[in-house]
Amino acid sequence: MSKPKVYITRKIDATYLKAYQDQLEIRMWEKEEEAVPKETLYQEVADADALFAVLSDTIDEDLLSQAPHLKVVANMAVGYDNIDLAACKAHDVVATNTPDVLSETTADLGFLLMMAAARRLTEANDWVKQDQWQSWAPFYFAGTDIQGKTLGIVGMGRIGEGIAKRAAGFDMNIQYHNRSRKKDAEERLHATYVDFDELLQTSDFIVTVVPHTAETDKMFNQTAFEKMKSSAVFVNISRGKVVDEEALVHALQTGEIRSAGLDVFEEEPIGADHPLVGLKNAVCLPHIGSASVETRTKMIHLCMDNIEAVVSGKEAITPIS
Numbered sequence: 001m002s003k004p005k006v007y008i009t010r011k012i013d014a015t016y017l018k019a020y021q022d023q024l025e026i027r028m029w030e031k032e033e034e035a036v037p038k039e040t041l042y043q044e045v046a047d048a049d050a051l052f053a054v055l056s057d058t059i060d061e062d063l064l065s066q067a068p069h070l071k072v073v074a075n076m077a078v079g080y081d082n083i084d085l086a087a088c089k090a091h092d093v094v095a096t097n098t099p100d101v102l103s104e105t106t107a108d109l110g111f112l113l114m115m116a117a118a119r120r121l122t123e124a125n126d127w128v129k130q131d132q133w134q135s136w137a138p139f140y141f142a143g144t145d146i147q148g149k150t151l152g153i154v155g156m157g158r159i160g161e162g163i164a165k166r167a168a169g170f171d172m173n174i175q176y177h178n179r180s181r182k183k184d185a186e187e188r189l190h191a192t193y194v195d196f197d198e199l200l201q202t203s204d205f206i207v208t209v210v211p212h213t214a215e216t217d218k219m220f221n222q223t224a225f226e227k228m229k230s231s232a233v234f235v236n237i238s239r240g241k242v243v244d245e246e247a248l249v250h251a252l253q254t255g256e257i258r259s260a261g262l263d264v265f266e267e268e269p270i271g272a273d274h275p276l277v278g279l280k281n282a283v284c285l286p287h288i289g290s291a292s293v294e295t296r297t298k299m300i301h302l303c304m305d306n307i308e309a310v311v312s313g314k315e316a317i318t319p320i321s
Protein backbone atom coordinates (compact mmCIF):
# COMPACT_ATOMS: atom_id res chain seq x y z
CA MET A 1 0.00 0.00 0.00
CA SER A 2 1.31 3.48 -0.80
CA LYS A 3 2.24 5.80 2.04
CA PRO A 4 0.17 8.95 2.75
CA LYS A 5 1.69 11.97 1.01
CA VAL A 6 2.73 15.03 3.01
CA TYR A 7 3.75 18.35 1.52
CA ILE A 8 5.79 20.77 3.70
CA THR A 9 5.74 24.38 2.54
CA ARG A 10 9.18 25.30 3.93
CA LYS A 11 12.59 23.64 3.94
CA ILE A 12 13.12 21.52 7.04
CA ASP A 13 16.30 19.54 7.64
CA ALA A 14 15.83 15.81 7.02
CA THR A 15 17.02 14.94 10.54
CA TYR A 16 13.74 16.28 11.96
CA LEU A 17 11.71 14.07 9.62
CA LYS A 18 13.60 10.79 9.86
CA ALA A 19 11.24 9.31 12.43
CA TYR A 20 8.26 9.78 10.10
CA GLN A 21 9.70 8.52 6.82
CA ASP A 22 8.68 4.88 7.28
CA GLN A 23 5.04 5.91 7.55
CA LEU A 24 4.81 8.94 5.29
CA GLU A 25 5.96 10.03 1.84
CA ILE A 26 7.34 13.50 2.53
CA ARG A 27 7.98 16.19 -0.04
CA MET A 28 8.86 19.81 0.67
CA TRP A 29 9.66 23.20 -0.81
CA GLU A 30 13.47 23.18 -0.90
CA LYS A 31 14.44 26.86 -1.05
CA GLU A 32 15.34 28.34 2.31
CA GLU A 33 15.09 32.03 1.51
CA GLU A 34 11.91 31.96 -0.54
CA ALA A 35 8.30 31.08 0.20
CA VAL A 36 6.69 28.40 -1.95
CA PRO A 37 5.09 29.99 -5.05
CA LYS A 38 1.31 29.67 -5.23
CA GLU A 39 1.41 27.60 -8.47
CA THR A 40 3.82 25.07 -6.91
CA LEU A 41 1.72 24.80 -3.77
CA TYR A 42 -1.43 24.21 -5.80
CA GLN A 43 0.32 21.49 -7.85
CA GLU A 44 1.67 19.82 -4.72
CA VAL A 45 -1.64 19.71 -2.84
CA ALA A 46 -3.37 18.04 -5.77
CA ASP A 47 -2.38 14.56 -4.52
CA ALA A 48 -1.41 15.37 -0.91
CA ASP A 49 -3.07 13.74 2.10
CA ALA A 50 -1.53 16.24 4.49
CA LEU A 51 -0.19 19.77 4.33
CA PHE A 52 2.40 21.10 6.77
CA ALA A 53 1.88 24.87 6.54
CA VAL A 54 3.33 27.99 8.15
CA LEU A 55 1.63 31.17 9.29
CA SER A 56 2.18 33.03 6.03
CA ASP A 57 0.48 30.34 3.92
CA THR A 58 -3.14 31.14 3.11
CA ILE A 59 -5.34 28.10 3.56
CA ASP A 60 -8.66 28.98 1.99
CA GLU A 61 -11.48 27.62 -0.14
CA ASP A 62 -9.49 28.22 -3.32
CA LEU A 63 -6.57 26.07 -2.14
CA LEU A 64 -8.71 23.38 -0.52
CA SER A 65 -10.81 22.96 -3.67
CA GLN A 66 -7.58 21.92 -5.44
CA ALA A 67 -6.76 19.31 -2.78
CA PRO A 68 -9.30 16.47 -3.07
CA HIS A 69 -7.31 14.00 -0.91
CA LEU A 70 -6.34 16.40 1.85
CA LYS A 71 -7.22 15.23 5.38
CA VAL A 72 -5.16 17.54 7.58
CA VAL A 73 -3.50 20.95 7.57
CA ALA A 74 -0.91 21.24 10.35
CA ASN A 75 -0.06 24.88 10.96
CA MET A 76 3.38 25.49 12.47
CA ALA A 77 2.06 28.30 14.67
CA VAL A 78 -0.45 28.73 17.46
CA GLY A 79 -2.15 31.61 15.63
CA TYR A 80 -4.38 30.45 12.80
CA ASP A 81 -5.68 33.63 11.21
CA ASN A 82 -4.22 32.33 7.93
CA ILE A 83 -6.70 29.42 7.89
CA ASP A 84 -10.33 29.52 6.80
CA LEU A 85 -11.76 27.07 9.32
CA ALA A 86 -15.22 27.02 7.72
CA ALA A 87 -13.65 25.98 4.40
CA CYS A 88 -11.65 23.26 6.20
CA LYS A 89 -14.85 21.96 7.76
CA ALA A 90 -16.66 22.01 4.42
CA HIS A 91 -13.83 19.96 2.89
CA ASP A 92 -13.59 17.59 5.85
CA VAL A 93 -10.04 18.72 6.56
CA VAL A 94 -8.77 18.77 10.15
CA ALA A 95 -6.76 21.90 10.99
CA THR A 96 -4.19 21.74 13.80
CA ASN A 97 -1.90 24.30 15.46
CA THR A 98 0.96 24.32 17.98
CA PRO A 99 -0.33 25.69 21.32
CA ASP A 100 1.58 25.47 24.64
CA VAL A 101 4.95 24.30 23.28
CA LEU A 102 5.82 27.87 22.28
CA SER A 103 4.24 29.84 25.11
CA GLU A 104 7.31 30.29 27.35
CA THR A 105 9.66 31.12 24.46
CA THR A 106 7.22 33.68 23.07
CA ALA A 107 6.69 35.19 26.53
CA ASP A 108 10.49 35.54 26.80
CA LEU A 109 10.53 37.51 23.56
CA GLY A 110 7.61 39.70 24.64
CA PHE A 111 9.41 40.57 27.85
CA LEU A 112 12.69 41.11 26.05
CA LEU A 113 11.03 43.50 23.58
CA MET A 114 9.50 45.39 26.47
CA MET A 115 12.90 45.81 28.12
CA ALA A 116 14.62 46.64 24.83
CA ALA A 117 12.09 49.37 24.05
CA ALA A 118 12.26 50.72 27.63
CA ARG A 119 16.07 50.80 27.78
CA ARG A 120 16.71 51.87 24.15
CA LEU A 121 18.75 48.73 23.58
CA THR A 122 18.84 48.58 19.78
CA GLU A 123 19.37 52.33 19.48
CA ALA A 124 22.40 52.11 21.78
CA ASN A 125 23.71 49.00 20.02
CA ASP A 126 23.48 50.77 16.63
CA TRP A 127 25.34 53.74 18.10
CA VAL A 128 28.31 51.59 19.11
CA LYS A 129 28.33 49.63 15.84
CA GLN A 130 28.22 52.83 13.83
CA ASP A 131 31.37 53.93 15.67
CA GLN A 132 29.70 56.96 17.25
CA TRP A 133 30.59 56.32 20.92
CA GLN A 134 32.91 59.18 21.87
CA SER A 135 32.44 59.72 25.60
CA TRP A 136 30.19 59.03 28.57
CA ALA A 137 27.38 61.39 29.57
CA PRO A 138 24.89 61.20 32.47
CA PHE A 139 21.81 60.84 30.31
CA TYR A 140 23.26 59.04 27.29
CA PHE A 141 20.59 56.59 26.11
CA ALA A 142 18.74 56.94 29.39
CA GLY A 143 15.55 54.94 29.12
CA THR A 144 12.89 54.14 31.68
CA ASP A 145 12.75 51.53 34.46
CA ILE A 146 10.35 48.64 34.38
CA GLN A 147 10.54 47.58 38.04
CA GLY A 148 7.61 48.78 40.09
CA LYS A 149 5.71 50.01 37.03
CA THR A 150 2.26 48.98 35.81
CA LEU A 151 2.04 46.39 33.03
CA GLY A 152 -1.18 46.02 31.04
CA ILE A 153 -1.54 42.71 29.19
CA VAL A 154 -4.17 42.58 26.47
CA GLY A 155 -4.82 38.87 25.94
CA MET A 156 -4.13 37.03 29.21
CA GLY A 157 -4.01 33.59 27.58
CA ARG A 158 -1.20 31.04 27.55
CA ILE A 159 1.46 33.52 26.43
CA GLY A 160 -0.04 36.47 28.32
CA GLU A 161 0.23 34.49 31.55
CA GLY A 162 3.87 33.76 30.75
CA ILE A 163 4.52 37.47 30.49
CA ALA A 164 2.72 38.13 33.76
CA LYS A 165 4.88 35.47 35.46
CA ARG A 166 8.04 37.21 34.26
CA ALA A 167 6.71 40.64 35.28
CA ALA A 168 6.10 39.43 38.84
CA GLY A 169 9.86 38.87 39.17
CA PHE A 170 10.37 42.56 38.37
CA ASP A 171 7.85 43.71 40.99
CA MET A 172 5.50 45.01 38.33
CA ASN A 173 1.90 45.78 39.08
CA ILE A 174 -0.02 43.56 36.64
CA GLN A 175 -3.38 44.34 35.07
CA TYR A 176 -4.99 42.65 32.09
CA HIS A 177 -7.89 42.74 29.69
CA ASN A 178 -9.66 39.81 28.00
CA ARG A 179 -13.27 39.43 26.89
CA SER A 180 -13.73 37.21 29.93
CA ARG A 181 -12.22 37.38 33.41
CA LYS A 182 -9.80 34.69 34.56
CA LYS A 183 -10.17 34.64 38.30
CA ASP A 184 -7.72 31.75 38.79
CA ALA A 185 -5.03 33.70 36.90
CA GLU A 186 -5.81 36.80 38.94
CA GLU A 187 -5.06 34.84 42.12
CA ARG A 188 -2.02 32.99 40.83
CA LEU A 189 -0.43 36.02 39.19
CA HIS A 190 -1.72 38.80 41.44
CA ALA A 191 -3.24 40.41 38.38
CA THR A 192 -6.18 42.82 38.25
CA TYR A 193 -8.87 42.73 35.57
CA VAL A 194 -9.59 46.11 33.99
CA ASP A 195 -11.59 47.23 30.97
CA PHE A 196 -9.71 48.12 27.78
CA ASP A 197 -9.92 51.89 28.27
CA GLU A 198 -8.68 51.75 31.84
CA LEU A 199 -5.80 49.53 30.79
CA LEU A 200 -4.82 52.00 28.05
CA GLN A 201 -5.02 54.99 30.39
CA THR A 202 -3.22 53.59 33.42
CA SER A 203 -0.50 51.23 32.12
CA ASP A 204 3.16 52.19 31.81
CA PHE A 205 3.74 49.17 29.57
CA ILE A 206 1.12 47.64 27.28
CA VAL A 207 1.73 44.23 25.74
CA THR A 208 -0.74 42.78 23.27
CA VAL A 209 -0.92 39.05 22.71
CA VAL A 210 -4.46 38.55 21.42
CA PRO A 211 -5.23 36.50 18.30
CA HIS A 212 -6.09 38.45 15.15
CA THR A 213 -9.86 38.21 14.61
CA ALA A 214 -12.57 40.49 13.21
CA GLU A 215 -12.96 41.80 16.77
CA THR A 216 -9.28 42.55 17.40
CA ASP A 217 -8.57 43.99 13.93
CA LYS A 218 -6.92 47.42 14.46
CA MET A 219 -7.99 47.49 18.13
CA PHE A 220 -4.88 49.63 18.71
CA ASN A 221 -5.92 52.62 16.63
CA GLN A 222 -5.52 56.38 16.91
CA THR A 223 -8.09 56.58 19.71
CA ALA A 224 -6.28 53.87 21.67
CA PHE A 225 -2.87 55.52 21.32
CA GLU A 226 -4.34 58.89 22.35
CA LYS A 227 -5.58 57.30 25.58
CA MET A 228 -2.15 55.92 26.52
CA LYS A 229 0.29 57.79 28.77
CA SER A 230 2.88 59.82 26.87
CA SER A 231 5.47 57.73 28.77
CA ALA A 232 3.90 54.41 27.68
CA VAL A 233 5.84 51.62 25.98
CA PHE A 234 3.73 49.56 23.56
CA VAL A 235 4.66 45.98 22.63
CA ASN A 236 3.00 43.88 19.94
CA ILE A 237 3.79 40.16 19.74
CA SER A 238 0.33 39.09 18.55
CA ARG A 239 -0.34 39.95 14.89
CA GLY A 240 0.42 43.14 12.97
CA LYS A 241 -3.18 43.56 11.96
CA VAL A 242 -4.32 44.27 15.53
CA VAL A 243 -2.58 47.63 15.15
CA ASP A 244 -3.33 50.57 12.87
CA GLU A 245 0.28 51.11 11.82
CA GLU A 246 -0.28 54.62 10.53
CA ALA A 247 -1.66 55.62 13.92
CA LEU A 248 1.28 53.94 15.66
CA VAL A 249 3.81 55.78 13.49
CA HIS A 250 2.03 59.05 14.33
CA ALA A 251 1.97 58.24 18.06
CA LEU A 252 5.71 57.47 18.07
CA GLN A 253 6.63 60.50 15.97
CA THR A 254 4.62 62.99 18.00
CA GLY A 255 5.50 61.65 21.46
CA GLU A 256 1.97 60.47 22.12
CA ILE A 257 3.76 57.36 23.48
CA ARG A 258 7.41 56.80 24.39
CA SER A 259 8.41 53.76 22.34
CA ALA A 260 7.34 50.45 20.82
CA GLY A 261 8.65 46.91 20.57
CA LEU A 262 7.26 45.09 17.55
CA ASP A 263 7.67 41.48 16.44
CA VAL A 264 4.78 41.53 13.95
CA PHE A 265 3.58 43.83 11.18
CA GLU A 266 0.49 44.39 9.10
CA GLU A 267 2.15 42.98 5.97
CA GLU A 268 5.16 40.73 6.43
CA PRO A 269 8.00 40.75 5.61
CA ILE A 270 8.73 44.47 5.89
CA GLY A 271 11.71 46.21 4.31
CA ALA A 272 14.12 48.84 5.63
CA ASP A 273 11.93 51.50 3.99
CA HIS A 274 8.98 50.71 6.29
CA PRO A 275 8.02 53.85 8.29
CA LEU A 276 8.35 52.02 11.62
CA VAL A 277 11.89 50.84 10.84
CA GLY A 278 13.00 54.44 10.37
CA LEU A 279 11.93 55.42 13.89
CA LYS A 280 14.57 55.37 16.64
CA ASN A 281 11.94 54.67 19.27
CA ALA A 282 10.67 51.50 17.57
CA VAL A 283 12.40 48.14 18.02
CA CYS A 284 11.49 45.96 15.04
CA LEU A 285 11.96 42.20 14.82
CA PRO A 286 11.17 39.75 11.99
CA HIS A 287 8.38 37.74 13.69
CA ILE A 288 10.65 35.57 15.87
CA GLY A 289 8.48 35.13 18.97
CA SER A 290 8.86 31.36 19.13
CA ALA A 291 12.27 31.21 17.45
CA SER A 292 14.47 29.13 19.71
CA VAL A 293 15.91 25.89 18.35
CA GLU A 294 14.29 23.95 21.20
CA THR A 295 10.83 25.38 20.61
CA ARG A 296 10.91 25.26 16.81
CA THR A 297 11.96 21.59 17.10
CA LYS A 298 8.96 20.90 19.33
CA MET A 299 6.67 22.73 16.90
CA ILE A 300 7.90 20.64 13.94
CA HIS A 301 7.36 17.41 15.85
CA LEU A 302 3.90 18.48 16.99
CA CYS A 303 2.92 19.24 13.38
CA MET A 304 4.26 15.90 12.17
CA ASP A 305 2.63 14.00 15.06
CA ASN A 306 -0.70 15.67 14.25
CA ILE A 307 -0.32 14.65 10.60
CA GLU A 308 0.62 11.08 11.46
CA ALA A 309 -2.36 10.79 13.82
CA VAL A 310 -4.95 12.09 11.35
CA VAL A 311 -3.74 10.16 8.29
CA SER A 312 -3.78 6.96 10.33
CA GLY A 313 -7.37 7.56 11.39
CA LYS A 314 -6.70 8.80 14.94
CA GLU A 315 -7.76 12.02 16.64
CA ALA A 316 -5.46 15.00 16.08
CA ILE A 317 -3.40 15.93 19.15
CA THR A 318 -4.03 19.69 18.96
CA PRO A 319 -6.98 20.30 16.66
CA ILE A 320 -8.13 23.90 16.25
CA SER A 321 -11.63 24.01 17.65
Ligand SMILES: NC(=O)C1=CN([C@@H]2O[C@H](COP(=O)(O)OP(=O)(O)OC[C@H]3O[C@@H](n4cnc5c(N)ncnc54)[C@H](OP(=O)(O)O)[C@@H]3O)[C@@H](O)[C@H]2O)C=CC1
Binding pocket: 078, 079, 080, 099, 100, 102, 103, 106, 154, 155, 156, 157, 158, 159, 160, 177, 178, 179, 180, 181, 209, 210, 211, 212, 215, 216, 237, 238, 239, 263, 264, 287, 288, 289, 290
Ligand atom coordinates in the same frame (compact mmCIF):
# COMPACT_ATOMS: atom_id res chain seq x y z
N1 LIG B 1 5.07 36.82 17.70
C1 LIG B 1 5.04 35.50 17.60
O1 LIG B 1 5.94 34.88 17.08
C2 LIG B 1 3.89 34.76 18.17
C3 LIG B 1 2.63 35.31 18.17
N2 LIG B 1 1.57 34.63 18.70
C4 LIG B 1 0.25 35.28 18.72
O2 LIG B 1 -0.25 35.24 20.05
C5 LIG B 1 -1.62 34.89 20.04
C6 LIG B 1 -2.03 34.32 21.37
O3 LIG B 1 -1.52 33.04 21.60
P1 LIG B 1 -1.91 32.21 22.93
O4 LIG B 1 -1.55 32.98 24.13
O5 LIG B 1 -1.38 30.85 22.76
O6 LIG B 1 -3.49 32.20 22.76
P2 LIG B 1 -4.62 32.05 23.88
O7 LIG B 1 -5.83 31.64 23.14
O8 LIG B 1 -4.13 31.22 25.00
O9 LIG B 1 -4.79 33.54 24.43
C7 LIG B 1 -5.43 34.55 23.73
C8 LIG B 1 -6.05 35.50 24.73
O10 LIG B 1 -6.60 36.62 24.01
C9 LIG B 1 -7.87 36.93 24.59
N3 LIG B 1 -8.72 37.54 23.57
C10 LIG B 1 -9.22 36.99 22.45
N4 LIG B 1 -10.00 37.87 21.78
C11 LIG B 1 -9.99 39.01 22.52
C12 LIG B 1 -10.61 40.27 22.36
N5 LIG B 1 -11.44 40.53 21.33
N6 LIG B 1 -10.38 41.22 23.29
C13 LIG B 1 -9.59 40.97 24.36
N7 LIG B 1 -8.96 39.77 24.56
C14 LIG B 1 -9.17 38.82 23.65
C15 LIG B 1 -8.42 35.60 25.08
O11 LIG B 1 -9.34 35.77 26.17
P3 LIG B 1 -10.93 35.86 25.92
O12 LIG B 1 -11.29 34.73 25.01
O13 LIG B 1 -11.52 35.77 27.28
O14 LIG B 1 -11.17 37.18 25.30
C16 LIG B 1 -7.16 34.88 25.56
O15 LIG B 1 -6.92 35.12 26.91
C17 LIG B 1 -1.71 33.94 18.84
O16 LIG B 1 -3.03 33.87 18.34
C18 LIG B 1 -0.77 34.58 17.84
O17 LIG B 1 -1.45 35.52 17.06
C19 LIG B 1 1.73 33.39 19.22
C20 LIG B 1 2.95 32.79 19.23
C21 LIG B 1 4.14 33.41 18.70
Ligand SMILES: O=CC(=O)O
Binding pocket: 055, 076, 077, 078, 079, 080, 102, 289, 290
Ligand atom coordinates in the same frame (compact mmCIF):
# COMPACT_ATOMS: atom_id res chain seq x y z
O1 LIG C 1 3.20 33.84 15.34
C1 LIG C 1 3.40 32.73 15.67
C2 LIG C 1 2.42 31.81 16.12
O2 LIG C 1 2.81 30.73 16.55
O3 LIG C 1 1.22 32.15 16.05
